Structures are given as structure tokens and as C-alpha cells.
Amino acid sequence: MNVENNKQPSGSLKISQDVLATISNFAAEEIDGVVSLADTYAPIKNFLKKGSIGKPIQISLNDDVAVIDISVNLKYGANIPAVAETLQKAVKDAVQNMTGITVSKVNVHVAGIVFPETAPVQQ
Incomplete structure (x- = not known):
């Protein structure tokens, strides 16, 4: 008796955009020079709506x-083009490897620079 093993999917797989954002977040946190993610302003058409951040x-x-x-917010002194390029590659690779979803672009927006805190002067 010859039984074929048909490997047909028994359902569908949908990955939410929140999952992709979470993967991107963790990839970004690993990049030297990235201090934190930064809130952005919503498009102007939504500017007057509550929660426009x-x-x-x-x-x-x-x-x-x-x-x-x-x-992102970057560390003062970081080479912005180099950090952005590293961030783009890391995010693209992480999302594609974990989900199988093709990433065509990763646009990096540098929202701010974080300066090192200076130690308080003791008198």
C-alpha cells in the first residue's frame, strides 16, 4: 500500500503588525548607538485628534x-549614517528570519540625540 504524505496547510497563518513591531523593537535595542525608540507625530490630518502622538x-x-x-533617539557622538545602516539591516533580517515576511524597506527617522548626563559638581 502506497500512502502519499501530502503536506498541505490545514489552515492559515496571519502575523499581526504588532508582532512585527515587537521584533523590530528588540532588534533596534541591540544596536550600539541607539538609546531608545522615539514617539513620532501622527500625520497632519490627525493632528487635532486626541492621541496625535x-x-x-x-x-x-x-x-x-x-x-x-x-x-529612534541616538547617543551623542554616534555616527548617524553607520548606526542607521546597521539598524536597517538588523530590523530587516530579524523580521524576515522570524516571520518569513519580505521587508522591502526600513526607514530610519532620527528623532533626537541623547547627551550623556554630567555628574553633579560637588562643593
Whole structure:
């Protein structure tokens, strides 16, 4: 008796944009020079609405291809182009490897620079 093992999916898989944002967040936190994620302002059409501050990671998903916008605060003295490039690669690789979703772009928005805290002067 010859029985074929058909490996057909028994359902569907949907990954929420929040999961993609979480993966992106963890990837960003690992990059030297990134201090934190930064809140962004929502588009002007929503400016007057309550809660016009946007999330630091925005995901656009179209036909299983993602575009990720991430806003960050960088450490003073960091090489901004180098940190941005490293961040783009890390986020893209993490999302693609964990989800199988193609990431076409990772847009990095540098929202601020964080200066080191100076020690209080003792008198």
C-alpha cells in the first residue's frame, strides 16, 4: 500500500503588525548607538485628534511585503549614517528570519540625540 504524505496547510497563518513591531523593537535595542525608540507625530490630518502622538514603529503591510518606519533617539557622538545602516539591516533580517515576511524597506527617522548626563559638581 502506497500512502502519499501530502503536506498541505490545514489552515492559515496571519502575523499581526504588532508582532512585527515587537521584533523590530528588540532588534533596534541591540544596536550600539541607539538609546531608545522615539514617539513620532501622527500625520497632519490627525493632528487635532486626541492621541496625535504616533507609535515609534509603523508597519505598512501589502501583499506580504512590509515597509517599516522606525523612529529612534541616538547617543551623542554616534555616527548617524553607520548606526542607521546597521539598524536597517538588523530590523530587516530579524523580521524576515522570524516571520518569513519580505521587508522591502526600513526607514530610519532620527528623532533626537541623547547627551550623556554630567555628574553633579560637588562643593
